[in-house]
Amino acid sequence: MIRVKLLFITAIIIIANTLKANTVEQYSVHEIELKGPVSGNPFIDVKLSAEFRFLNRTVFCEGFYDGDGIYKIRFMPDIPGDWTYITKSNIKELDKKKGSFSCTAASGNNHGPVKVRNVYDFGYADGRPFYPVGTTCYAWVHQPDELVNQTLASLAKTRFNKIRMTVMPKDYDVYINNEPPFYPFEGSKEKGWDFNRPNPEFFRNFEKKILELQKLGIEADVILFHPYDNGHWNLDKMNREQAAFNLKYLIARIASIRNVWWSMANEYDILRKTDEEWEKYFRIIQESDPYQHLCSIHNGMEWYNHSKPWITHLSIQTAYLQDIQDWRELYNKPVIIDECVYEGNIPNDWGNLTAEEMMNRFWISYCRGAYCTHGETYIHPENILWWSKGGKLYGKSAERIGFLHKIMTETPAEGVYPFHNTWNKETYLIKEKEFYLYYYGNSQQAKARLYLPKDVKFRLEVIDAWNMTVTPVNGEFSGMTEIPLPGKPYIAVRAIKVK
Incomplete structure (x- = not known):
């Protein structure tokens, strides 16, 4: 009875390891390793590739020689699910090798390419x-x-x-x-x-x-x-x-x-x-x-x-x-x-x-x-x-x-663009009626004059890029607005629509 239990546990471990080996996370590397010839120049003489398939989609990948008779094909699956592959080579022992693996969804800090x-x-x-x-x-x-x-x-x-x-x-x-x-x-x-x-x-x-x-x-x-x-x-x-x-x-x-x-x-x-x-x-x-x-x-x-x-x-x-x-x-x-x-x-x-x-x-x-x-x-x-x-x-x-x-x-992900006119002197980003980021560079102006939309209220922040501080300005602002600045370089002003 004990022997049967041990055999059962061993089988479970083998199956688990096999499943793990045949599973790869989305946007990670699935690697196929094959043994092949070492004679001649394997880098040049041996041609190796594979087709990876998911439903009606096929991705073609070239393989490479990794030395010591080892050949590899690497693939980055971009869709979760069950993938299959078949190799192609001018060397019989590397040709028509079939396999499959499961791709799991990306997790943690894996956001893909x-x-x-x-x-x-x-x-x-x-x-x-x-x-x-x-x-x-x-x-x-x-x-x-x-x-x-x-x-x-x-x-x-x-x-x-x-x-x-x-x-x-x-x-x-x-x-x-x-x-x-x-x-x-x-x-x-x-x-x-x-x-x-x-x-x-x-x-x-x-x-x-x-x-x-x-x-x-x-x-x-x-x-x-x-x-x-x-x-x-x-x-x-x-x-x-x-x-x-x-x-x-x-x-x-x-x-x-x-x-x-x-x-x-x-x-x-x-x-x-x-x-x-x-x-x-x-x-x-x-x-x-x-x-x-x-x-x-x-x-x-x-x-x-x-x-x-x-x-x-x-x-x-x-x-x-x-x-x-x-x-x-x-x-x-x-x-x-x-x-x-x-x-x-x-x-x-x-x-x-x-x-x-x-x-x-x-x-x-x-x-x-x-x-x-x-x-x-x-x-x-x-x-x-x-x-x-x-x-x-x-x-x-x-x-x-x-x-x-x-x-x-912290800037809106959509709809932001840089201001651009013929003079091209001012340096700032815009999202119409929602967000503005003005940067004053090496200037030392004591005030900022902003032309905000008249029909929208904004809260303002003075950003000191060098000292890495963000200081809110009291009040809500619309239309032509002037606010005091520190009178030193590397200052920015951020305007954010009041919600």
């Missing part, structure tokens, strides 16, 4: 608005574990929810030139890299870091190409076919991770690739990414044509923010000022903003209808600058940017 919302803004797949307040940490992934962990701990203390980061290691001036813990390909600089043989360990490390960001609620803005190898490794010497292959390999590995964004290049114009070549890579993303993650390209001096259909939003480097409304209206896409110069004190002209000015540019961007991205470049005895390697944040803007993010979340 971020998409464009209402033309100019962003939102999660479940409809929740997403207000980007990003930071820049180009090569944090390619640092020692201790520094990586310090970076994650620093991020956890902020409200940053997007980070710009490169796939490949980076060499730039004295600030970053360290050897990464892993290299992306077999070979070496001295003997030459085999660009047709990716190093799975490198990519496992990279995707692990993206998942660590996911735990913190941070989107990974993954920069695919950059011009900062400078002959240090010669990892940028791929021809077009090799670059295309490695782009497909990366997409197969990480596209199923919900917090991935694609940034085709940083300062793309410095790379001197033709428009035809860029289009080829964009089309690969369109064809290979089943989830159509957000996709952009970042400029140096020359702008890319952001009207192209594969560009979901503008990723702009500029310190001149007065034209944001024009860019919105020209391209009808969200605008992110991903580089507006960084807070810091290094001698380079792009890295010595005051904390006040870094914060100010975030507010200007937001109140003109865009979003902004932070970076920090303070001189460090070991050249550990946040912008390049991560580590600790020493500046004062990050906390103030977090305060602005709170203001963003």
Whole structure:
């Protein structure tokens, strides 16, 4: 009798583990692992994919070789329910493998991937608005574990929810030139890299870091190409076919991770690739990414044509923010000022903003209808600058940017747009007869003059962006209204309809 009970309990445990293994949460990764050949070059020789089906819907996903005879296919289900799949391969032992799994509804902080919302803004797949307040940490992934962990701990203390980061290691001036813990390909600089043989360990490390960001609620803005190898490794010497292959390999590995964004290049114009070549890579993303993650390209001096259909939003480097409304209206896409110069004190002209000015540019961007991205470049005895390697944040803007993010979340989610006229001097957001957010920037005016609707009553608040305070103004207001201000920079006024 005891033996029967033990067998019964064992069977229950096996069934429970099987059910658990065949269950995945919505917008999470379901992974198929198969064993296959190791001879030849499995990265190139073996073709593997799968079709995932839910009712009358089919999603096609490419697989990839993960080394040691292991092949994987990763899929992010976006609908709860029972899914089935079948593999396709030119290798018999990998072909026509069938299976099924159950997708449960998203829970907790899982809101799905971020998409464009209402033309100019962003939102999660479940409809929740997403207000980007990003930071820049180009090569944090390619640092020692201790520094990586310090970076994650620093991020956890902020409200940053997007980070710009490169796939490949980076060499730039004295600030970053360290050897990464892993290299992306077999070979070496001295003997030459085999660009047709990716190093799975490198990519496992990279995707692990993206998942660590996911735990913190941070989107990974993954920069695919950059011009900062400078002959240090010669990892940028791929021809077009090799670059295309490695782009497909990366997409197969990480596209199923919900917090991935694609940034085709940083300062793309410095790379001197033709428009035809860029289009080829964009089309690969369109064809290979089943989830159509957000996709952009970042400029140096020359702008890319952001009207192209594969560009979901503008990723702009500029310190001149007065034209944001024009860019919105020209391209009808969200605008992110991903580089507006960084807070810091290094001698380079792009890295010595005051904390006040870094914060100010975030507010200007937001109140003109865009979003902004932070970076920090303070001189460090070991050249550990946040912008390049991560580590600790020493500046004062990050906390103030977090305060602005709170203001963003308190703004109506629908119907808000930036004021724009021929003079284009004033900086404020509007929701007709309901909400106004005026920002006065570097001015030191002693009064605010507001032209509110005459037939609606509003309550007013004076916001000190630097000191992070919100002070209600006594009374209710309509029509032309004047209220006193502190007479110092970085003040905003918020008008909210009285209900």
